[in-house]
Amino acid sequence: MSETIYRFRDRTEAGQMLAEMLREYANRDDVVVLALPRGGVPVGFEVAKALNAPLDVFVVRKLGLPGQEELAMGAIASGGIRVLNRDLIRALGIPEEVVDRITQEEQRELERRERAYREGRPPLDVRGRTVILVDDGLATGSSMRVAALALRQKQPAQIVVAVPVAARDTCAEFESVVDKIVCAVTPEPFWGVGQWYADFSQTSDEEVRDLLRRAASFPTHRAA
Numbered sequence: 001m002s003e004t005i006y007r008f009r010d011r012t013e014a015g016q017m018l019a020e021m022l023r024e025y026a027n028r029d030d031v032v033v034l035a036l037p038r039g040g041v042p043v044g045f046e047v048a049k050a051l052n053a054p055l056d057v058f059v060v061r062k063l064g065l066p067g068q069e070e071l072a073m074g075a076i077a078s079g080g081i082r083v084l085n086r087d088l089i090r091a092l093g094i095p096e097e098v099v100d101r102i103t104q105e106e107q108r109e110l111e112r113r114e115r116a117y118r119e120g121r122p123p124l125d126v127r128g129r130t131v132i133l134v135d136d137g138l139a140t141g142s143s144m145r146v147a148a149l150a151l152r153q154k155q156p157a158q159i160v161v162a163v164p165v166a167a168r169d170t171c172a173e174f175e176s177v178v179d180k181i182v183c184a185v186t187p188e189p190f191w192g193v194g195q196w197y198a199d200f201s202q203t204s205d206e207e208v209r210d211l212l213r214r215a216a217s218f219p220t221h222r223a224a
Contacts, residue, residue, distance in 0.1 A: 007195075007196050007197060007198050008164060008165070008196060008197050008198065009197075009198050009199065010042075010197060010198065010199040010200075011039065011042035011043050011136050011164075011197070011199075011203070012042055012046055014043050014046075014136065014164035014165070014184070014197070015042060015043035015044065015045060015046025015047050015134075015164070016046045016050065017164060017184055018043060018046070018047055018134070018162055018163070018164050018182070018184050019046055019047045019049075019050035019051060020050075021162075021182055021184055022047060022050075022051060022132065022160075022162055022182060023050075023051075025051050025053070025130065025132060025160070026050065026051045026052060026053075027051070027052050028051075028053070028130070030128070030129045030130050030157065031051060031053045031129065031130045031131075031132065032053055032054050032055075032056065032124050032126055032129050032130070032131055032132070033047050033048040033051065033053050033054065033055045033056075033131075033132045033134060034055075034056050034057065034058040034124070034126070034131055034132070034133050034134070034147075034151070035055065035056075035057055035058070035133075035134045035135070036057075036058060036059075036060055036133070036134070036135040036143060036144065036147060037057045037059060037113060037117060037203075037208050038202070038203035038204070038205070038207070038208050039135065039136040039202075039203050040134050040135035040136050041057060041203060041207070041208045041211050041212070042136075042203060042207070042211060043134050043135070043136050043163075043164060044134035045211045045214070045215055047132065047134055047162065048215055048218065049215070049218070051132075052218070053132070053218075054124055054215070054218065055211075055212065055215035055218070056118075056123060056124040056212075057113075057114070057117050057118070057208065057212065058077065058078055058133065058147050058150075058151070059077065059078050059110050059113050059114050059117075060075055060076070060077045060078075060110075060143045060144075060146055060147045060150075061075060061076050061077075061106040061107075061109060061110045062074075062075050062106075062142070062143060063075055063076065063082075063084070063099070063102050063103060063106055064102070065092070065094070066094075066098060066102070072085070072140075072142050073085050073088050073089050073092075073094065073099065074089075074099070074103075074146075075142055075143055075145075075146040076103060076106055076107060076110060076146070077110075077146045077147050077149070077150035078110070078114065078123070078150060079150045079153055079154065081146060081149055081150035081153065082103060082146075083145070083146045083149060084099065113205075116205055116209065117205070117208050117209055117212055118212065119209060119212075119213070121212075121216065126151065126154050126155075126156045127154060127155045127156065128155065128156070128157050129156055129157055130156065130157055130158040130160065131151055131156045131158070131159050131160065132160045132162050133147055133148060133151065133159060133160065133161050133162070133178075134162050134163065135163050136163070136164060136165075136193060136197075137163050137164060137165040137166060137193030137196065138163050138165075138166035138167060138170045138171065138174075138183070138193070139166075139167055139170065139190070139192055139193055140167075140170065141166075141167075141170040141173065141174065144161060144163075144174070145174075145177060148161065148174075148177055148178050158179045158180070159178040159179050159180075160178065160179060160180045160181075160182065161174055161177075161178045161180070161181045161182070162181075162182040162183075163182070163183055163184070164183075164184045164185060164196075165183070165184065165185045165186070165187065165193060165196045166183040166185075166186055166190075167186070167190040168183075168186040168187075168188060168190070171183040171186050
């Protein structure tokens with residue numbers, strides 16, 4: 001397989017390939033898988049299924065610039081964590097009240113998603129456990145960084161970030177952010193995450209709910 005040309009069929013195949021690289025974590029009582037919705041959930045489902053580990057979501061919301069929502073000035077995550085790119089905010093002269101307003105809007109959406117996805121199930125307890133944090137890929141890695149920072153507040157024993165595809169430089173940067181980083185493919189040039197999937201169609205809220213329901217029936221989930 002040449003990593004410069006390989007494309008995953010879809011997120012399911014990507015998750016199955018990633019799970020092969022995480023086999024050392026299989027059948028362990030101390031391992032949980034957290035997936036970043038929405039695209040990370042189909043990947044995380046395959047990882048959790050292969051490792052016999054419980055699965056949950058960890059919601060992160062980007063704080064987009066007004067009028068340029070794709071450009072992130074920060075992010076928030078489950079647990080009340082907010083990380084801001086102060087240099088960018090200062091350089092563009094964005095008022096603090098605008099930052100706070102966008103934070104409040106995204107916080108409402110974060111809470112809505114958590115309620116919708118879990119359907120009343122409590123979040124998994126990660127204290128003292130090895131957490132495998134999964135997404136469908138890393139470009140800048142900003143959402144994953146804030147997720148890892150938020151997770152640290154919950155006192156896991158270890159954080160392992162695992163993705164099917166990532167920019168090589170971003171993957172290397174995470175070596176100093178988390179305990180371990182697993183990037184299945186690091187193509188050069190990178191372009192973008194979606195370029196490395198034949199099917200990169202958007203994962204729906206209903207798909208996320210369905211996968212979490214199915215994961216809740218894993219035998220290890222009850223033991224967790």
